[in-house]
Amino acid sequence: MKILITEIFMKNLPKEKKGIILEKVDSFINELQKNNNEIKNIPNSYSVRKIKGNDKIFKFRVDISNRVLFTFASKVVNIRDSFKVENSLIILDYCNHDNQIKRAKHLKINVSYFNIDKDEIFEELIDKNYKTYSYSPNEVITRIVDNKTLLKLIKEDEKNAIYYLNxxxxxxxxxxxxxxxxxxxxxxxxxxxxxxxxxxxxxxxxxxxxxxxxxxxxxxxxxxxxxxxxxxxxxxxxxxxxxxxxxxxxxxxxxxxxxPIKFSDFKNWFYDSANRNSKVKQLSIDVFDIYKEIRGIIKGLVGINWMPYIEFKKTEYCIDTLEYLQNKEFATFNNHVFSLNTNVDIIKKILKDNKIENKLNIFYDLEKMQIKIEEEIISQKLIDKNIYLNLPNEYSIYSKGDRTIIYDIAFKYQEWLAKNNLYDENDVTRIVLKSLKDSKxxxxxxxxxxxxxxxxxxxxxxxxxxxxxxxxxxxxxxxxxxxxxxxxxxxxxxxxxxxxxxxxxxxxxxEINYRSCSDIVDLSNKIANLRIEKLYKNKRNDCIEKSIRESTSKPFLLNQCEYSKRKLLEMVKDRHYVAILVCDEGDKVQLKHEYGIEESVFTLSEIKGIEKDYIICLNIVSKYKEKWNDIFNGIIYDNHSLYRYYFNMLYVAVTRAREYICFYEDEDDLTLYEEIKEHIQNINTFNENELKFDYVSDDDDYFKEGQYLESKEKYEQAIFQYKKSKSKNISHCIKRCEALLLKEKGKYSEAGAKLLKLKEYILASECYIEVENYTKLLKCYVLSNKPYELIISEFKELGVDPVQIAFQKDTKELWTKQFYHLYENHIETKINKNKQNIDYINETLKILKKRYEN
The missing domain is CATH 3.40.50.300 (P-loop containing nucleotide triphosphate hydrolases)
Known part of the structure; x- marks a missing residue:
């Protein structure tokens, strides 16, 4: 049975009673299923009632002070047919005495005569609050579960649940x-x-x-x-x-x-070799940005109109082709060569739709050109220097002088790769393109x-x-x-x-934002509007979002004060739901050096893919004060791509938060905050309650946050969270993350050994695949109880025979004995199967022989 559960219900569940309430919900669902959704047959202990004045909403009793509201898909107008056919149950909300009083006051219902100690009065209060309530799956965040996974999904607050599509x-x-x-x-x-x-x-x-x-x-x-x-x-x-x-x-x-080599390899090469050059030292560009330009443009670009610049020799093509290309202005001719202005497929399509003599000859020549273009795309390690230097501003954000130096760095970088038989991901992509072209x-x-x-x-x-x-x-x-x-x-x-x-x-x-509350979405929309106003509007890329989460609080801007800054940063020490966001690794190191804070600190690159209830943005604008001043003073020199990058960074920072954001800046006179003042609130001095740091985390919070961050491969941050928890197996979790950090750094053998010792066999096997240690890999597979057929299948992909590996090992090792047992069972099964086949063949032969004799 499909069950829809609103986020409102999940959010309103009190932490201390969550388990009890969920078990009651699970029990209620089982009763409904047993009775084919017939409410009248549900036991009286659930005290199921309809909301007075609203015949679409029902409530059932958890205990004297707790109710759960629900409805059925058949009573929802704009829900998809598949849910109506099943008449899915929809869990709408959780109610207790206190939150019903608050809701009534919000709806301006007179609550002075309600005695909240009386059960019937509580029921009446719920009826008044929900009399006009209407559920719409397009306006309420709703998860889809079934009765088997209900408790697991919600107890663990599963962040990767399946949602109802609006x-x-x-x-x-x-x-x-x-x-x-x-x-x-x-x-x-x-x-x-x-x-x-x-x-x-x-x-x-x-x-x-x-x-x-x-x-x-x-x-x-x-x-x-x-x-x-x-x-x-x-x-x-x-x-x-x-x-x-x-x-x-x-x-x-x-x-x-x-x-492929990684950015860390490029960075090491850059500081060891390229950075010694005096011209390179004059570049006021971060090494990451140099890498970005080389990866994305110099090595990553296919060419203008997805076509590399190639000079074709006139002598290799027939006169009909040359005349056709020239007459239609599809090519530019220069002495004995020409270059195409239009993609070959476009030329072929136009040619196909027109009557022209010798069409087949021209088609043949165009195919030859296409082959040459494909070969050039595959073989081209870097785009031509002159083309790079003259690219329009929307391609590259740097001046021609800076581009000259960056291209020279790229050229030396490519020489270093070739000399050491190394490849970056663009090189490997071209190798794969070649295999694809050869149908491999x-x-x-x-x-x-x-x-x-x-x-x-x-x-x-x-x-x-x-x-x-x-x-x-x-x-x-x-x-x-x-x-x-x-x-x-x-x-x-x-x-x-x-x-x-x-x-x-x-x-x-x-356009609908499911993650952030309306205050945060309003701010991100303001940032989008500023980008459109100050740079340009691109209809393909710019849109205004709609939030379906309720308002919590306008983002905060905490005024400069060393005491306030220190207190703000200390909030991460006992609140798992808070993260500090900085621009880059240098800021992260500085934060550790000056304030001793390491936990829950992320750079903008690291935070992608992570959501937090509360984000502290530290110097996100101050870091690039000059660039922001250029934007708001109109001094952008048509480099829209460069300045959009700073808007993008701010956007990523803001959209990591679900509920609250607090900005803190070390610099004064930041025009951006004046522009967004309607969407933020200034806080003069640090105040824990005013800044909404209401909740102090417990052991369970830290453990779950550690699990979440580990699942997101943020191992350093996960270790900090685990260390704060006193839950069982914390030591094991920490050691596992430490081993995975080694794996992340490319120390696969060392990481594999540690993971194997921890009995994390599958994780260890991933390390041994990387270093092609097939003996240890087989050991991991056997100890993880992987089926024999699956072991054979995975080793076949690697081009290795696991049986030979096992037979070369000392048979005293326990895992080899386990493998021999698996192998023996496999052979025995095969023999029995073959024996059955032989018996069947013999029996068939006997029958045929009898028929022949008769």
Whole structure:
């Protein structure tokens, strides 16, 4: 049975009674199921009653002072048919005496005559409060569970639950809406739409589906969500095949195990080599921003109109082709060479629609050009220097002088890679493109790409080529969250299709924000409006959000004062729901040095994918005071892309918060705060209650927050949370995170050994795969009780025989004996099966012989 549970209900549950109430809800659901939703047959102990004056809402009794409100899908007008058919139960709200008095006062109901000690008066009060209540799934955040997972999901406050899709989200699942760019703000449910899109394809036909994202974490989350949706609907036996991929692993597996180097490697090389140059030292550009320019533009760009600059020799093409290209101005001619101004697919489409002599010869030449272009895209390590230096401002934010120095750094960086037989992810992407061109890699029938703003252009081009029909693609992302090292623009995605002669490209914007309260959404909308006003409006990227969460409090701006600053930062020490957000790693180190604070401190890059009830933004504006002054003084020199980056950083900071934000700045005269003054409240001096730091966390809070941060691969922050908890197995959790930190740093053998000792066999196996230690890998698989068939299957993918490995080992080791036992059972099963087949064959032969003799 599908059950819908509103976030209002979950939020109103008192922590100390949560378990008791949920068990009662679970018991009530079981009674409903036993009685086919016939309320009159429910035991009297639940005291089920209808709200007087509202025949759509019911309540049942948890105990003398607690009630749960519910309804059925059949009584909701605008709910989808699938829920009506099942007549799903909808848990609406939790009520107790105190919150009903508050609600009554809010609704201006006279409560002076209510005696809250009397049960019937309490019932009457609920009736008055909910007389006009109407539930709409499009306006209330609602989760979908079943009676098997109800207690688990809510007890653990599962952050990756499946949500009911509102109308604008449901619209995105239409089968004829391809290719689609799904644009949405943080908290708009893009990932939920994505997983439902995958399921809608999976259940409907035999199809190979590929899901891609840059983040391993997001891939794991959506995979779990997909498996949950399948289990909810009892669907797991379709012929469709769904592959979940995160990009670096996909590139590794598709390039004969070439591991791309990371930013940390580039950073070490830069400080060891490139930074010694006097011109490089004059650059007032952070190493991360240099890396961003090289990764996103110099190495990541395919070319203007998705076509690299190539000079074609006239002598290699027939006169009909040259005349056609010149007459139509599809090419620019210069002596013995020419270059194309228009993509080949566009030229072919126009040529096809026109009557012209020798059309076949021209088509043949265009195919030759297309092959050469593909070869150039694959082989081109860096774009041509002159092209880079003359790129329009929307491509690169730097002056021609800075670009010259950055290109020289990129050139030396590429030389270093080649000399040491190393590859970065753009290089590996091109290697995979070559394998794809040679038909060594399978294509998909449909591809969904999540958080596309994190991919470089050459990686997006790979995704485009990976699908059999490029129309069967769903791109999902948020241009306003582009703070990673990549060049990204939604217009470029659209032009990829148009330049290849596809005239369809749908765009959908999800405007409803599910994450943040209305005060925070109002602020983010003000920031969006300022960006439009001060820079430009891009209809493809800019939208105004709508919040469906209630107001809590306007964001705070705490006035400068060393005492207030110190007290504010100390709030993270006993409040798990608070995070301090700084601009970069240097600010993080400084915070530790000056205030001794390490826990719950995130940089803007680290905070992506994390949600917190309370965010403290420390010097998010002060850090770039000069840039903000340029923006508000109108001195932007047409570098809109550069200045949008600062708006994006502020947007990411604001949208991490669910309930509260507090800004603190060390700099004075920040014009931005004057511009947003209607959406913030100034606090003169630190005051715990005024700033809404009401709740002090307990052991359980810290433990759950540690689990949450560990699941998000924020191991350092998770360790801090675990250390504050006195729950059981804390030592084990801390040691596991410490080992995973080693894994993150590339110390796979050391991490694997520690995880193996902790009996974290699956995590250890991931480390041993990285270093190709197949003996330890087999040991992990055996000790984790992985089935023999699965062990064989996974080792087959690695090109290794596990039986040979086991036979080479000392048989005294316990795990090898376990493997021999698995192997023995496997062989015995095979023998028995073969024996049965032989017996069947002999029996059949006897029957046939008798027939022949007769």
């Amino acid at each position: 109308e604008e989200q449901e619209e995105c699942l239409r089968p004829n809406l391809n290719p689609l760019f799904l644009f949405g703000s943080a908290g708009s449910g893009k990932t939920t739409v994505g997983v439902n899109k995958i399921y809608s394809l999976y259940k409907g036909q035999t199809i190979n589906i590929g899901y891609f994202t840059y983040s391993k974490l997001l891939m794991n989350e959506i995979k779990l969500m997909f498996e949950y949706i399948c289990s909810q609907n009892g669907k797991s036996d379709f012929n469709s095949d769904v592959n979940f991929n995160y990009l670096s692993k996909y590139l590794y597996n598709s390039s004969n195990k070439i591991r 890699i399978k294509k998909y029938d449909f591809i969904l790409i999540d958080e596309i703003q994190d991919l470089t252009e050459i990686q997006i081009y790979l995704m485009y080529k990976l699908v059999n029909n490029p129309l069967n693609i769903l791109f999902s992302g948020d241009f306003n969250q582009t703070i990673n090292p990549t060049f990204f623009n939604t217009t470029r995605i659209e032009s990829l299709f148009f330049s290849n002669a596809y005239d369809k490209f749908y765009k959908k914007v999800l």
